[in-house]
Amino acid sequence: LGFGKSGCLVSLDDPRIDGAAASGLVDFLAGTRAADDGTKADYVTKDGKGDPRVGMIGGSYGGAIQLATAAVDHRVDALVPMITWNDLAYSLDPNNAADRSVPGAFKWQWTNGFYLIGEGQPLLEPSLDPSRINKLTCLHFVTDACETIRTLNSGRYPSDKAGPMLDYARSVSPVSYLKQVKAPTLLVQGQSDSLFNLNEAQATYGTLKAQGTTTKMIWQSWGHSGGLTDPASGELNLAQGNLETSYVGKRILAWFDRYLQHRKDVDTGPAFAYYRDWITDPGQTYATAQSVPALSRKLYLSGDGKLVDNRSKVARGSRAYRNWLIPTSHSESSLAGLIGLPDPAPRDTAGTYLGWTSEPLTRTTDVVGSPKATLKVLSPRTERVQNSDDAADKLVLFAKLYDIAPDGSKTLVHRLVAPVRVPDVTRSFTVSLPGIVHRYEKGHRLQFVIAASDDAYGGNKGIKPVTVTSAPEDTGVLELPVVGQ
Template structure:
């Protein structure tokens, strides 16, 4: 729209196909993801509850599929996702519709200077969404910068004391994010060309309490560099020569056995249950205690090969729901053994082909692993915020010199 001179999108999506049914496997774009039923059905019920919450709305707007307040294609998308069956033709239409109402489909037309603000505590639209938009705009020459603030859809109150923008408190001029927004509009809306709009990339550090230092800046987004290896004895080691030979197996059950996200509880003000995994339904690899701080800023990547004969036999059925589903995630393990799932984030994966290795991009994080703490990487069979596997599919991970599995972390000094 030529009438728009400057944009500041906040905690929004890049691709709804990823937001509501993510597949974090690299190259898995053509494979339907794992339905994020908790968030999606929450929105669906809010919409369909309008006759009760908004009785003045026209009750005659019922489309052919029986949805009261969604257009036919949106209604069909919800029905397909909730069916648990994803045949190729139907899911191709679903993905096409989701992308048609997403920035990914029209970013090539966005020329207005854009300051992206995304939340680290966000299991609905994670940092990877803004990163994808940032890279697309940057590649085509649209002026763009990005800030990763702390709060998002999955957090409670903001943290204005450490530079967070909270519009309800009117702290545009006193918060770091607020000042960046004002500078952006001064430069690109009011055409004050002398105004400095700040660095290309900034991120909030929750381990820094000084409001003048809580945000760190960089000229670019860090990329994965530091590598750990998944050893057959359950250790996460920093050298491939330390990898022990071995294999371990987990088995999913017909009901979810892992919990990560309580975002709907947070949104409604209810207590959030802590993350958990049930013994026998996940595998973990844990590092030795760290001797110095490890600051992870960005999206970690892991390369895996799993063995699952049942999944292999079923994966070419023509229904993507028969492909293996797993969830990758990072924990911070304190010296007393307390485990913290970083920002409650997980990477859902519908494995494209279990006969081959695959790479997973985890959600972006900003997290300090303190000295004495340990880094733990987990793959779990299920997560109760998502749909899971169709049927029981045991999974084995083998580690040896021929099958190396690596975790790469984007770190900063």
């Protein structure tokens, strides 16, 4: 709703609005509701009186609407949500610290890109009823959504209002209503997606599985970032409609055969599958597993800037960085790939980040899942103000993983970063990095970085110098989900 010729305000796939409207379409299929011209649906397979057999598939906004619909209408029989969100509060204002008691770092590029698309609908569709325009706040968003976006853009996070600001985004997100979803759900998420990363699908998958809803998950190559309209060879390409020949497409067809056609002999595939971009044979690019790999390897942050595999190898030492009043690191231009513009390579400015680098790897290392880092930083200037009424006074940093080739060239893995608004700089904290699927080749080095800023996100309020101290008995730890060890 709110896009094309629907004429409604954008309500972010709210189950109470968008889900209810979709339920009306199910009524139409059931024959209990006619179109405005009196037309009724014909040739609809039904499971019972008033119960048409319905499956849904779609991506992004068209992914969350499936979950919203299934939450309010249990006549929906099968879902395939693709590259969509679990929690918009995390998507738009992510805080990857385990303690999310404070807001995150505003993902301003993606959020305002979507906002402009929504606000532009009355111009793109001049025939829309002008009475539908929200004259009180935004042109084409419901008031609560508009206020959320405006507060995020203000950069102000008052402690007494931060919760309500994020509560609306969370209330219209699957995280708040997944308990009502009973339809078998095949989740498909993109590895190259900084808007809705793999952690979103993993959160939805975990909730559905825990409550007994039939669910499986696939991590495909493409998402919102860069490759949305140009999938890798052999990958599902919605523009081409290659469902019958791509791995993901075959899995989708099998899902609908099983849960729409009720063909109980159909194999719907493994619980979890993931795309490997280092495999050249299109027919062998997916690996399968019964679950997302667990954290299995620890590396330690040494005081000399090394990433070591044993705590006893940690050198004592302190290293520091400071932020500027303008961003000094670049991960991506979020909308560049979608609109066909070039995007400069990722970079970090000297003095505004710290990196810890491993020795050259003695064998290939495949990382599949969400790495985790436990950190402790010193920032006296932050400590003096972090308990103020404005949560924006807390320290912001960005954690990320690079792959350094033997020739020194660096790759920011899938251009993903983990924004963190540190709850309390006097205590250690845990960071969940975005999920990745990446092969570190033999001879390459793994680098873990924390940076002061990122130009795709909001940043620190004021200058906040940071020091990281390491000792064998007390240092930061990076944990990796490594497969095939």
